[in-house]
Amino acid sequence: MEHDPAVLAIDAGQTGIKVRRTRPDGGVHEAVLPGVRTDAPLVPQLATVVGEIALESGQPVSVVAAGVSGLTDAAADAAALLDLVGPAGVERVVLAHDSVTSFLGTLGDRRGAVVASGTGVVTLGVGTRRTARVDGWGHIMGDAGSGYWIGREGLDAAMRAYDGRGPATPLLDRLRDRWPDPTGAYIHLQSDPGRVHAVAAFARSVADLAADDPVAAGICRRAADELAHSVVTALDAVAEPDDADPPHVGAIGGVFGSVVVRARFEERMRDLRPDAEIATARGSGVDGAALLPGLGTGHALRVLVGSAQR
Structure with a gap:
C-alpha cells in the first residue's frame, strides 16, 4: 500500500478531527478541527470539513479518504458524501470506520x-x-x-x-x-x-x-x-x-x-x-486514512471500506 499524493486524509474522532492534505507540489497542509458529534448525521459534518479545507487552501480536493468514529453501516454512504463535496472538485471518496484507519496507521x-x-x-x-x-x-x-x-x-x-x-x-x-x-x-x-x-x-x-x-x-x-x-x-x-x-x-x-x-x-x-x-x-489514524485509497481488493479490510467515484 502507498499513500495517494492527491488525497485529503481525515481522521474524524470525537475529541478532534485531524486532516492532512498533500498538494500537487508535494507540500502538506495539516489541521485539527473540533471533533465529530456521533449523535448527529456524520456525512454532512464531513462535507463541512472538506469544504473548509478546500476554502482555506484555495486548491481543489480530488480524493477524500476518511476514518470516522461512530460510523455505522447505514451512515457509511460514500456516494452521498461525494454528492455533497462535488463543488470542491472531489472525484473520489473512500470511507471507513476509524477502527479500520487506526489499524492501518498502526500495523499497516x-x-x-x-x-x-x-x-x-x-x-x-x-x-x-x-x-x-x-x-x-x-x-x-x-x-x-x-x-x-x-x-x-x-x-x-x-x-x-x-x-x-x-x-x-x-x-x-x-x-x-x-x-x-x-x-x-x-x-x-x-x-x-x-x-x-x-x-x-x-x-x-x-x-x-x-x-x-x-x-x-x-x-x-x-x-x-x-x-x-x-x-x-x-x-x-x-x-x-x-x-x-x-x-x-x-x-x-x-x-x-x-x-x-x-x-x-x-x-x-x-x-x-x-x-x-x-x-x-507505525503511524497514526490520519496516516491510516491516507492509505485507504490504495487498499488492495484482496485485503481482508477491503470489505469494510466504502468507495464512490465520478
Missing part, C-alpha cells in the same frame, strides 16, 4: 489487533481472511476502558467517597475543582450538551492520581483489563489454523498515555496471549 499490512482508546474505544482484529470488531458501541452500551469509562468510574468513586459509601480519595477534590458543590454536579452534567466530553475529561484526573491513590490506580487497572480482554477476543475471532507468525498488537489513543494503564495492559497481554507481539505504532 500486518496481521493482529489494534485497540484505540480515547473518549471512546474500539478494537479491530484482522487476520488473513477475516476481520472482527470488538466494542466501540458508545458510552451507553459499551466503550469499556475508554476515557469516558474511566472518567465515569472516577466520578462514581468521588461521589461514593462524598457519601461515605466508598474509600476516601483525592478524586473528590478534583471533582470539587470543577463543581464546588458535589451535590449539584450531576445536574450540571445532565444539562450539559457536551457531557460525554466532560465526563471523559475527568479521566485525566484519574490518570494523574493513579501513582499515589489506590482508588484511581484500581480504576486504571480495570480499564486496562477491559482493553486487553477486547484485544484477546478480537485475536481469537480472526485466528486461522494455519497461522504461522505471531499476531501483532497495537495500543493507541490518549488512554494509553497513563503509565498505569499501559503497564497493566501489557502485563495482561503477556498473561493471556504470550505469543502476541506488542508493536510500536
